[in-house]
Amino acid sequence: MRYWLLALNEDEYTEQQAYEVEAVESAGRPEGVADGDEVALAGPEGVFALGVASGAGIAYRRRLEEPAKTVESADVEEGWTELNPEAWEDLVRTLPTPERRSDWLVTLSMPIEAVDKAEAVRQFWSYIRSLGPKELPTFVAPYGRELEGTSFLLGVEHEQDPEE
Numbered sequence: 313m314r315y316w317l318l319a320l321n322e323d324e325y326t327e328q329q330a331y332e333v334e335a336v337e338s339a340g341r342p343e344g345v346a347d348g349d350e351v352a353l354a355g356p357e358g359v360f361a362l363g364v365a366s367g368a369g370i371a372y373r374r375r376l377e378e379p380a381k382t383v384e385s386a387d388v389e390e391g392w393t394e395l396n397p398e399a400w401e402d403l404v405r406t407l408p409t410p411e412r413r414s415d416w417l418v419t420l421s422m423p424i425e426a427v428d429k430a431e432a433v434r435q436f437w438s439y440i441r442s443l444g445p446k447e448l449p450t451f452v453a454p455y456g457r458e459l460e461g462t463s464f465l466l467g468v469e470h471e472q473d474p475e476e
Contacts, residue, residue, distance in 0.1 A: 314344060315400035316351045317359075317384055317393045318370065325355030329467040330445035335369040342392050352395075352403055354385040359407065374410060378468075382406050415455035420448065 318338065320328065328336060336353060345351075349365040358379035363370040384395060384403045395403065422439070426432035440448065449470050453461030463470045 314346065314349045315395040315397060316345060316349055316365070317354060317388060317395055317403075318351055319354045319385070319388045319390050319393070321390045322356050325360070326446070326466060328353070328355070329360070333372075335366065335371045336363065337369045340391065341365075341368070342394075344394065345392065350400065352382075352384070352400075354388065355379055358382060359385050359403065362404070362407075376407060377411075380407050417453045417455050417458060417461070419451045 318336075320336070324336075345365050347365055347367065351363045351365055351370045352359050353361040353363060353370065358381040359376065360379040361372055361375045363372045363374075382403050383406075384393075384399055420440070422436070424432045424435050424439070426435055445466055447465075449463045449465045451461050452464050453459075
């Protein structure tokens with residue numbers, strides 16, 4: 313087994329943060345990468361996930377709540393970098409401990425002017441599709457503790473002050 317760091321460009325990273333997917337498709341996979349190899353995925357802000365090489369992509373094993381700057385991901389250029397086992401262990405050791413899964417209340421509401429309920433729902437989904445996760449903030453709160461909620465945009469906490 314070998315160890316790798318795959319640094320994604322900003323557009324690919326943003327896409328990975330926007331949607332829940334099981335794998336990252338990887339164009340330009342080097343010859344040395346084999347199924348079962350461990351891969352750390354990094355974006356412009358650091359390592360954001362760990363995965364395993366599988367087929368033409370990398371299957372997610374763990375995503376981090378926030379990207380972590382590591383020595384291995386600092387100033388790395390887009391693409392694949394092979395890591396030795398010691399560097400891999402150092403990278404994994406510097407990542408935050410995974411938290412246990414919990415329930416979250418995720419909401420999105422907006423006023424829509426329409427003739428009837430069905431038209432309002434159609435307009436809602438059309439509006440959602442046109443804006444998507446890059447422009448439409450979503451409110452997230454621990455289930456049962458809605459007052460602790462915050463606004464998120466692309467998986468990152470986002471200020472909702474209209475004057476900002």
